[in-house]
Amino acid sequence: MIRQKIVLRFPPHIVEQPTIYHLIKDFDLMVNILRADINPKKEGRLIMELSGDDTAYKQAIEWMKGQGLEVMNLEQQIIWRDDRCTHCGACTVICPTEALYFERPDMIVKFAEDKCIVCELCLRACPARAMETLVENANFG
Amino acid sequence: MKVSRSIADINAKIKAGKAVVFTAEEVIELVADKGAAAAALEVDVVTTGTFGPMCSSGVFLNVGHPQPRIKLNEVYLNGVPAYAGIAAVDLYLGATAIPETDPANRSYPGEFIYGGGHVIEDLVSGKEVRLEASSYGTDCYPLKRIETAIRLDEINEAILYNPRNAYQNYNVAVNRGEKTIYTYMGILKPGMGNANYSSAGQLSPLFNDPLLKTIGLGTRIFLGGGIGYVAWHGTQHNPSAERDERGMPKGPAGTLALTGDLKQMKPEWLRGLSFLGYGATLQVGVGIPIPILNEEIMSYCAVRDEDLVAPVVDYSQAYPQRLSGNLGLVSYAELKSGSISVEGKKIPTASLSSYAKAKEIALTLKDWIEQGEFILTEPSLQLPSVDSGITLKPMPRKDPEEREDR
Known part of the structure; x- marks a missing residue:
């Protein structure tokens, strides 16, 4: 299965x-x-x-x-750039599937790729623009 | 035994490599175990930290004179306008400035991909920044137009000067309206779909010295990954805000103006940000050491998220219309847990200020002090505190044609 x-x-x-x-x-x-x-x-x-x-x-x-x-x-569709992420957490309430979430109590932002549905809401919700998508996806808005 | 130590005593221990330093998070347990008096005997310095979006930030630049000379009038750095209404080649670039070509909110909600904060991040990263300027030409400054590129190490001065940073507490933003709103507190979903806050709580500098007993003019600090100083009290400084019995403010209160040499700062701690539908800004890393002069200062530093509260404010109506009142107080412990309860509704929370990075700042500052690399300073002036009578004033609204001095 x-x-x-x-x-x-x-x-x-x-x-x-x-x-x-x-x-x-x-x-x-x-x-x-x-x-x-x-x-x-x-x-x-x-x-x-x-x-x-x-x-x-x-x-x-x-x-x-x-x-x-x-x-x-x-x-492979949504890329979380750890080097850009400041772990503020602004994305965690915007992500509808909790693919982006806070690991408590350290308050570190984590990205569970298997929960991502490529809705792309995080791309613009992230103030540091740490979330990226493949160039090809830009045609599908 | 009663503790009373001076900053000179602490500095002597720092230079000897013997200073005992705790972060504001680490010290909580120590004080809980031993009590403030015993903890004050043991600890010399408590370090704090915060890493949040701070719009009232910017940098003074002196870009040097070209040949022939120019009196800069209109200036753009990577397309972002800088203020040139000072001496010939002095500029001030603000964190929220955006290019004239940015569609802003004409295409709502605007993306604000690149603004002043991003230029500052690029400068501190050592990248070349395009400079375009024009002038009216004078006998002493004949050049009327210039296009060039500058790098941080090529220009005379770059002085970060942030008129308002390190807010002592802040609002928790919610949206009681029926449509999504885009604010400097992030995206707020309708029907109180989320609650966004922005403070490091127990790690935040001004929560650890609530009455400004140690932080004053000239206090040396961690700023943007380098060394900075407290330059003045910040704009909108409101020490008279309502406080609890321990002196902790229940809403936005004190602020600090901070300054330092940009050339020794790091891009990791000065990050350009884009807030959808609001604008561009700068995320600033600030860490302030608190000298443990006595038991009272120690007890302030032991403050916990459970004991710190922030007001929940509706950003669909109350905030933009400047209506007083709030939807209740919630603690930072509740905010950090992932949800709060407002008007009987459970609301997921998110932060705009990074607690993980605030902790990293407090640990870095701790390390600098332990290594003897960072010496504390004696403030040359106390900042206005609760007894100053300073309150926050709204903008005066009057008919300019009816001015009293006409």
Whole structure:
């Protein structure tokens, strides 16, 4: 049994394909969509959690890559720059999933990447701009 | 045995490498265990710290004369305007200044990605900063326009001068309105969705010397990672604010004006900040040593977050409209726990001032003193305290056409 959050990028020519249908029907995966955007260039971005049988999951990932989709693990999407973070904590009440949180009693800000849903609210909530996103994400606002 | 030691006594111990130094956090347990009298016998100095956004900050620069000379009139550093209404090549760059090209809140909420605070951080990082200036030209200062780049080590002086830092206590900001607001206290979600505070509480300098018995004009301090001094009491200094029986203020009270040579400071402790929808500012690291002259001073330094309270203020109405009153008092221990209760509602809290970094400052200052590198100073003037009668005044509103002196 595997449970993994991933980010899919759809080139314009397959943005209208019923990919999720195939993940459920052909690979028997559970799909929880966290966020979906299409930019003006008709490129799609889908952030979701997949869970199911390990082998089926691997086959599904390979199938999606074969379809021309770009598949990434979600952990690589939002970058917390420890060198910029001043551990003030302003982000901790803005982050909706508590991926950014205070470790008490030391009052150190921590980032649990596995809880992040790439909502990107932290990017502008951080006064020191310690949170960054991949350049490609800038097209999906 | 009653303790009474002078700053000279303490300095002699510092020079001998024998001074006993505790941070304001460490000393709490010592006083709880042994009592203030015994702790005062043992401890020579208590170090404090704070690292928060402090808008009333800036730097005086003397950028030197070009050839031919210029009387700077309009000046921009990396596009951020600096004040040039002093001598020919002297400037003051304020932390909240923003470029004229910044859309500010015309695109609400504005991002304020780069402002005066960021220029100060770039300067102290040793980066080259673009200088563009214009002038009207005079017989003695003929040049009318210059574009160049400056670096901190290439200019004559850079003196950090912050008119108001190290606030003694501050508001806890909430939003009782129906839409998100963007303030200097951060993003405030509607319906009191969060409560933001900004003080290091028990580590904060002026909570450890609430009546300004040791901190005065000329007190040597940790400022921006280097050495600084208390230059005056800060603007909006309000020692008459309401206090508890121990003298701790229940809301914003005393403030300090701080100064020091920027050239020996560090970018880690002077950070440019961008507050969404509000503006740019500077996060300033300040640490002040408290000499334990007697048992009374020791007992102030033992103050705990549990015993310090701050007022909860509505920033959707009460604060901007300057209405008096608050939604109650909460302790810093509650604020740090992650949630407070206001009007029966549990509200998550967040801080704008970094407690972890405040602790690092107090520990750094402790280390400097223990190593004999940092000697305490005798204040040359006491700052106005609770008996000064100084109170906070609003801006006078009158019809300028009806001035009494007309």
